[in-house]
Amino acid sequence: MKDVHPVCITVNGTKHELTVEARRTLADVLRHDLGYTGTHIGCEHGICGACTVLVDGRPARSCLMFGVQADGQSVETVEGLGAPGALDPLQQAFTDHHGLQCGFCTPGFLMLVTAFLRENPAPTDEEIREAISSNLCRCTGYQGILKAVRAAADAAQDR
Amino acid sequence: MGYVGARVPRLEDPRLLAGAGHFADDENRPGQLWMRIVRSTVAHARLRSVYVAEALAVDGVRAVLTGADISLPAIPIRVGPKADDLQPYLQSALARDRVRYVGEPVAAVLADDPYLAEDGAELVEIDYEELTPVLDARAAGQAGQPSLFDGQSNEAALVTASFGDAAAAFSTAARVVELEVSVGRQTAVPIEPRSLLASFDAAGEQLEIWGGTKVPHFNRRVLAAALGLEPGQIRVHRSDAGGGFGVRGELYPEDLLVPYLARQLGRPVKWTEDRAEHLMAVNHSRDQLHRIAGAFDAEGRLLGIRDEIWHDNGAYLRTHGLTVPELTASMLPGPYRMAGFEAAVHVVLTNKTPCGTYRAPGRYEGTFARERLLDAAAAELGLDPIELRRRNLLTPAELPCNRELRALGTDVVLDAGDYPGLLERAVAESGYRAWEREARDRRAAGRLVGAGAAMFLEKSGLGPYEVAEVEVTPSGQVCVATGGTSLGQGIETVLAQITADALGVGPADVTVIPGDTGLLGDGLGSWASRSTVVGGSAAHCAAEATADLARQAAAVLLDACPEDLSLRGGRLVTAPAGDGPDGVSRSVTLGEIATALAGGPAGRSLPAGPLRARREFAVEHMTYPYGVHFAQVEIDPGTGAVEVLRYFVAGEVGHAINPATVEGQFVGGALQGISGALLEEVQYDSAGQPLTASLIDYLLPFASESVGVVTLVAEDHPSASNPLGAKGAGEAGITATGAAVASAVADALGAPGMALRLPISPERVRELLAGQAR
Numbered sequence: 001m002k003d004v005h006p007v008c009i010t011v012n013g014t015k016h017e018l019t020v021e022a023r024r025t026l027a028d029v030l031r032h033d034l035g036y037t038g039t040h041i042g043c044e045h046g047i048c049g050a051c052t053v054l055v056d057g058r059p060a061r062s063c064l065m066f067g068v069q070a071d072g073q074s075v076e077t078v079e080g081l082g083a084p085g086a087l088d089p090l091q092q093a094f095t096d097h098h099g100l101q102c103g104f105c106t107p108g109f110l111m112l113v114t115a116f117l118r119e120n121p122a123p124t125d126e127e128i129r130e131a132i133s134s135n136l137c138r139c140t141g142y143q144g145i146l147k148a149v150r151a152a153a154d155a156a157q158d159r
Numbered sequence: 160m161g162y163v164g165a166r167v168p169r170l171e172d173p174r175l176l177a178g179a180g181h182f183a184d185d186e187n188r189p190g191q192l193w194m195r196i197v198r199s200t201v202a203h204a205r206l207r208s209v210y211v212a213e214a215l216a217v218d219g220v221r222a223v224l225t226g227a228d229i230s231l232p233a234i235p236i237r238v239g240p241k242a243d244d245l246q247p248y249l250q251s252a253l254a255r256d257r258v259r260y261v262g263e264p265v266a267a268v269l270a271d272d273p274y275l276a277e278d279g280a281e282l283v284e285i286d287y288e289e290l291t292p293v294l295d296a297r298a299a300g301q302a303g304q305p306s307l308f309d310g311q312s313n314e315a316a317l318v319t320a321s322f323g324d325a326a327a328a329f330s331t332a333a334r335v336v337e338l339e340v341s342v343g344r345q346t347a348v349p350i351e352p353r354s355l356l357a358s359f360d361a362a363g364e365q366l367e368i369w370g371g372t373k374v375p376h377f378n379r380r381v382l383a384a385a386l387g388l389e390p391g392q393i394r395v396h397r398s399d400a401g402g403g404f405g406v407r408g409e410l411y412p413e414d415l416l417v418p419y420l421a422r423q424l425g426r427p428v429k430w431t432e433d434r435a436e437h438l439m440a441v442n443h444s445r446d447q448l449h450r451i452a453g454a455f456d457a458e459g460r461l462l463g464i465r466d467e468i469w470h471d472n473g474a475y476l477r478t479h480g481l482t483v484p485e486l487t488a489s490m491l492p493g494p495y496r497m498a499g500f501e502a503a504v505h506v507v508l509t510n511k512t513p514c515g516t517y518r519a520p521g522r523y524e525g526t527f528a529r530e531r532l533l534d535a536a537a538a539e540l541g542l543d544p545i546e547l548r549r550r551n552l553l554t555p556a557e558l559p560c561n562r563e564l565r566a567l568g569t570d571v572v573l574d575a576g577d578y579p580g581l582l583e584r585a586v587a588e589s590g591y592r593a594w595e596r597e598a599r600d601r602r603a604a605g606r607l608v609g610a611g612a613a614m615f616l617e618k619s620g621l622g623p624y625e626v627a628e629v630e631v632t633p634s635g636q637v638c639v640a641t642g643g644t645s646l647g648q649g650i651e652t653v654l655a656q657i658t659a660d661a662l663g664v665g666p667a668d669v670t671v672i673p674g675d676t677g678l679l680g681d682g683l684g685s686w687a688s689r690s691t692v693v694g695g696s697a698a699h700c701a702a703e704a705t706a707d708l709a710r711q712a713a714a715v716l717l718d719a720c721p722e723d724l725s726l727r728g729g730r731l732v733t734a735p736a737g738d739g740p741d742g743v744s745r746s747v748t749l750g751e752i753a754t755a756l757a758g759g760p761a762g763r764s765l766p767a768g769p770l771r772a773r774r775e776f777a778v779e780h781m782t783y784p785y786g787v788h789f790a791q792v793e794i795d796p797g798t799g800a801v802e803v804l805r806y807f808v809a810g811e812v813g814h815a816i817n818p819a820t821v822e823g824q825f826v827g828g829a830l831q832g833i834s835g836a837l838l839e840e841v842q843y844d845s846a847g848q849p850l851t852a853s854l855i856d857y858l859l860p861f862a863s864e865s866v867g868v869v870t871l872v873a874e875d876h877p878s879a880s881n882p883l884g885a886k887g888a889g890e891a892g893i894t895a896t897g898a899a900v901a902s903a904v905a906d907a908l909g910a911p912g913m914a915l916r917l918p919i920s921p922e923r924v925r926e927l928l929a930g931q932a933r
Contacts, residue, residue, distance in 0.1 A: 021274065023274060024274065028273075031184075031185075032187070036178070037178070037182075037184075037185040038177070038178015038179065038180075039178070040182065040350075040351065040401070041184070041352070042350045042351065042352065042401075042434070043433075043434040043853075043854050044433050044434055045434065045435075045853055045854065045855070047853070047854035047855060048350055048434075048854060050350055077178065078176075078177065078178035079177070079178050079179075081176075081177070081178075082176075082177060083177050083179075084173035084174050084176075084177045084179055085173065087173060087176055087177070091176040091177070094172070094176055095168055095169060095172035095173070095176060096168070098169075098819050098820075098822070098823050100172060100175060100176065101402075101647040101648065101649070101823060101827060102175075102349070102350070102351070102399075102400060102401045102402045102403075102646065102647025103171065103172070103175025103176070103180055103399065103401070103647065104180075104182065104349075104350045104351040104399075104401025104402065104647075105350045105401075106175055106176060107178045110176070129862050129863065129865075130863070132862045133861040133862040133863035134861070135861070136350060136854070136859055136861060137350070138347075138348060138349055138350050138402050138404070138827075138831065138859070139402055139647050139823075139827045140823060140826065140827050141826040141827040141828075141829060141830035141831075141865055141866070141868060142830070142861075142862040142865040143826050143865065143867065143868065144823065144826075145862070146862065146865075
């Protein structure tokens with residue numbers, strides 16, 4: 001007998017009403033029920049951070065949250081940032097500074113940094129390093145990501 | 160000058176940054192079943208029986224299959240020798256009567272959703288008759304050990320390599336230095352787990368696959384043979400991939416099962432592994448023990464090297480066969496001159512996850528062994544380690560150098576280069592001598608700071624060939640289909656730059672489609688640092704041929720001589736009519752030429768067919784990048800933790816098609832290797848149970864552990880093997896990391912020549928500090 005529940009989750013401003021099984025992760029709800037496949041699953045035990053989304057503005061590992069826990073909440077995913085032809089300044093900084101290679105961890109980093117820069121718009125380099133140390137990247141050695149976040153923060157301050 | 164050599168922004172980035180990439184698990188097909196693999200929970204056992212009835216009773220579980228239910232051949236060796244005596248050691252898709260490692264697939268459960276498939280998998284009951292596990296590689300091949308394969312030795316092969324007269328070198332040596340060094344078991348851990356989706360259309364007898372990468376054409380041939388189909392009946396779609404590093408895209412048991420079951424069950428089948436599975440199912444690597452000896456004369460000249468190696472390959476020979484042992488032996492002499500060399504690699508099977516390649520396979524391990532030997536020799540002979548290396552490096556006058564060794568079916572012929580020149584340049588540009596002085600000063604003040612260096616020789620551009628097809632559409636868009644695949648290395652950008660230059664267009668006008676067997680019937684794939692060297696050269700040749708075709712057609716359309724036409728801005732342009740600057744040029748765009756060729760004006764004798772060319776580019780030998788790594792580290796005497804303060808990578812790449820992506824490879828490779836030197840080790844307990852089956856236990860570096868890597872991308876010695884002059888850049892960042900970090904750690908401890916085991920964990924550092932280990 002499936003333990004299913006009706007939920008209402010707002011994703012990037014769009015309200016979705018659906019029925020989900022209690023044990024289904026938010027990551028699977030986003031990816032497979034709602035089609036937001038930009039959120040990636042890398043470890044399913046909360047270490048890698050590839051599945052990071054914002055839940056009511058705060059970064060969350062969507063592999064460690066159940067879909068039912070997001071009922072009534074507002075979720076932001078990478079699809080809510082810029083589209084391929086209209087990247088937002090943070091996305092642009094990532095490509096300008098070679099902050100990605102395979103791109104699989106990238107949506108998690110983008111969401112993490114989006115929340116971080118909202119909270120701390122003028123971070124020090126050490127604060128940036130500390131903030132992004134919650135997610136794993138296996139390709140870049142992080143140098144490009146550190147540069148990209150620095151550049152995005154500086155550009156926002158200049159505007 | 161064009162786009163080759165420029166820091167062109169990556170064409171892959173916009174889709175990946177917007178979450179609009181196409182990774183394997185992003186694909187779904189209506190009516191698909193989800194597969195879950197039931198894996199052995201013991202390291203070594205006979206399978207008495209597998210009970211599936213309870214699993215089948217779960218609502219939504221549609222099938223449960225064991226080894227007895229399927230008919231599939233063992234997974235063949237893709238690279239290297241495929242001798243008959245290796246066949247008993249190959250892995251089957253599902254175990255039949257014996258399991259040989261924790262994580263070995265025993266049954267497949269198929270259900271309507273992945274959660275139900277896991278429910279079913281938990282109810283499959285396996286009755287094991289446990290056997291003694293074989294876990295020690297050096298003992299495994301000896302008499303009295305249990306056999307993994309009845310009637311077969313646990314030593315699957317002895318791989319040997321030699322040149323010159325090693326015995327003479329050692330008998331005349333003024334000094335012989337011997338060490339035992341080892342590299343722990345590690346694995347690549349791309350952030351995207353493996354995933355595969357297959358759908359079989361019974362009416363059209365067509366099998367479609369999403370999620371194949373690295374070597375899709377090879378895997379298609381194996382699948383076709385296994386399933387009784389023609390290769391043309393199987394289409395492997397192009398896919399984004401979340402990191403390759405050697406492990407992704409090989410044909411694993413699951414890669415046979417998913418297509419097979421899609422056909423058998425008449426429904427699409429999808430499988431996505433979780434991380435715990437990944438860490439015990441995907442290829443492991445490294446895991447070698449070397450007893451290495453070097454013969455030196457009184458001036459520190461290297462006369463010869465001998466190395467006896469135990470390579471723990473885990474429970475089976477997989478697709479890489481003997482590749483890693485072969486490369487270990489054939490690349491071990493590195494960039495140095497020596498009169499005699501002998502290596503013997505015991506390829507030993509144990510009850511652990513099987514092994515394959517991982518970025519710089521064989522070279523990471525061999526470079527570590529050789530460079531620790533040179534450091535130890537420098538200490539014993541009282542020579543500066545850099546000076547000892549300089550004396551022994553092959554000089555430009557000695558290149559090309561035929562090593563009279565074989566690697567991956569080719570002769571090892573070291574091509575153009577200047578090894579001592581790059582070492583000198585790297586010492587100067589890095590300020591390495593100041594790193595050494597600073598380390599000495601800090602040690603004098605009581606801190607544990609050290610500096611170390613290591614040279615490496617890499618190999619790249621493995622043949623025999625790659626295929627590319629370039630086509631200009633009537634709208635003027637340029638499409639490139641390549642046998643290479645996109646693993647994050649930037650192949651789309653690099654091939655677009657090369658093609659853009661040949662056709663006089665911009666990279667944004669070029670769409671590169673990697674690794675789609677439906678668009679290109681043949682190809683070799685992306686591995687062995689070959690995508691730019693061989694795949695890029697194939698794209699170059701195909702684009703040049705397309706340009707020639709366009710020129711011939713334009714000559715007809717413009718009523719001009721082909722030689723008088725220039726190609727720029729996507730147009731073929733005539734020389735100005737009349738003399739002087741007022742002359743008027745006439746032109747035709749590539750798109751207009753493609754349109755004309757598609758249905759040209761009557762009465763004109765245009766070349767037949769579309770504006771398209773396909774070329775194979777073949778190479779006879781590999782091309783050999785080389786370079787040097789420097790590290791400066793500090794040890795915390797309390798915890799034993801090693802912090803890398805400075806790191807420098809110098810590598811000769813011949814010609815950097817995109818310097819930004821080359822630097823990215825160097826920097827990313829360096830952190831991956833530094834992490835291998837300090838953090839990463841797959842560990843087992845005495846029963847063969849893996850102790851590192853999560854990312855809590857298998858340690859990867861976060862930004863907090865990252866290192867500010869400085870790079871020197873040298874382009875002083877282009878390769879003569881290809882029209883681009885390129886040497887591969889994918890592995891130079893990692894190859895010497897273990898060796899350089901260990902060298903710096905030993906220096907910090909005031910014990911040059913020590914630090915002989917990777918990874919150098921805090922526990923090992925404390926043992927070294929206490930004088931309880933080497």
